[in-house]
Amino acid sequence: METLLFYVLGVVTLASALFVVFLRRPLHNVLFMILAMISLAGLFVMLHAEFLAMVQLVVYAGAVMVLFLFVIMLLNLEALPMPALNGRAARWWVGALLALTMVVVLGPLLRGVFMASPKPIAGMTPPMTNTDIIAKELFTTYLLPFEIASVLLLAAIVGAVVLGRRRQEKTTKD
Amino acid sequence: MVTLHHYLFLSALLFGVGIVGVMVRRNLIVILMSLELMLNAVNLTFVAFSRYLGSIEGQIFVLFIMVVAASEVAVGLAIAVAIYRQKGTVDVNEINLMKW
Numbered sequence: 001m002e003t004l005l006f007y008v009l010g011v012v013t014l015a016s017a018l019f020v021v022f023l024r025r026p027l028h029n030v031l032f033m034i035l036a037m038i039s040l041a042g043l044f045v046m047l048h049a050e051f052l053a054m055v056q057l058v059v060y061a062g063a064v065m066v067l068f069l070f071v072i073m074l075l076n077l078e079a080l081p082m083p084a085l086n087g088r089a090a091r092w093w094v095g096a097l098l099a100l101t102m103v104v105v106l107g108p109l110l111r112g113v114f115m116a117s118p119k120p121i122a123g124m125t126p127p128m129t130n131t132d133i134i135a136k137e138l139f140t141t142y143l144l145p146f147e148i149a150s151v152l153l154l155a156a157i158v159g160a161v162v163l164g165r166r167r168q169e170k171t172t173k174d
Numbered sequence: 175m176v177t178l179h180h181y182l183f184l185s186a187l188l189f190g191v192g193i194v195g196v197m198v199r200r201n202l203i204v205i206l207m208s209l210e211l212m213l214n215a216v217n218l219t220f221v222a223f224s225r226y227l228g229s230i231e232g233q234i235f236v237l238f239i240m241v242v243a244a245s246e247v248a249v250g251l252a253i254a255v256a257i258y259r260q261k262g263t264v265d266v267n268e269i270n271l272m273k274w
Binding site for chain 1: 180181184191192208218225242243244249253254258264
């Protein structure tokens with residue numbers, strides 16, 4: 001079972017990677033890259049790195065790839081084909097459909113909220129999850145690289161904003 | 175039975191595909207995406223080693239790789255936008271002002 005899952009995820013990742021490199025339209029490349037990121041997150045879960053799988057989904061598939069999509073749209077390299085939606089009634093229908101999809105997807109989660117959760121037995125510590133272990137190491141042994149990483153992120157933000165600015169009209173000096 | 179070698183082989187293949195993408199493609203955005211693919215292959219290597227050698231340090235390093243990769247993508251895409259505004263294209267063969 002685990003072998004089958006590994007081969008399925010591996011083939012999906014590899015095929016998506018090949019599509020990323022060899023397809024012509026940049027929009028298709030980005031979409032297959034998102035698929036590759038998601039299947040890589042699945043491989044991380046198989047390796048018992050659940051925290052990293054979620055971080056991969058949120059950061060890579062959720063932020064970095066969306067940034068790529070923004071840039072592709074901004075540079076007009078590719079227009080997203082939109083269906084012709086005229087009138088307010090069509091927009092209401094789309095919104096209702098999306099809300100219904102969200103409820104259907106999130107419904108099983110909400111069910112767990114309303115069921116009674118077992119009280120923790122006093123004196124018995126729960127086993128450490130992957131997040132606990134990473135947090136324990138990250139905030140003690142690796143605290144300095146963690147702080148430097150946040151400074152690096154600040155530098156990247158400032159750099160991206162400066163580089164993305166529109167050039168002002170240059171005035172001749174002296 | 176999935177051993178360490180399976181994961182290493184897969185990540186080596188992913189890395190190779192990323193290298194081919196960086197070398198072959200001329201669109202700057204696709205080159206940046208292939209670079210991200212290479213970084214993800216290295217992430218997979220680190221996590222596989224972290225699992226099979228029993229140490230969490232591999233996963234901590236993966237966190238830092240993700241931080242660096244995300245900031246590099248942000249800056250790289252800002253450069254791509256600036257190049258597009260200057261030259262009207264993101265074809266890397268056109269960006270040859272510094273060529274001898």
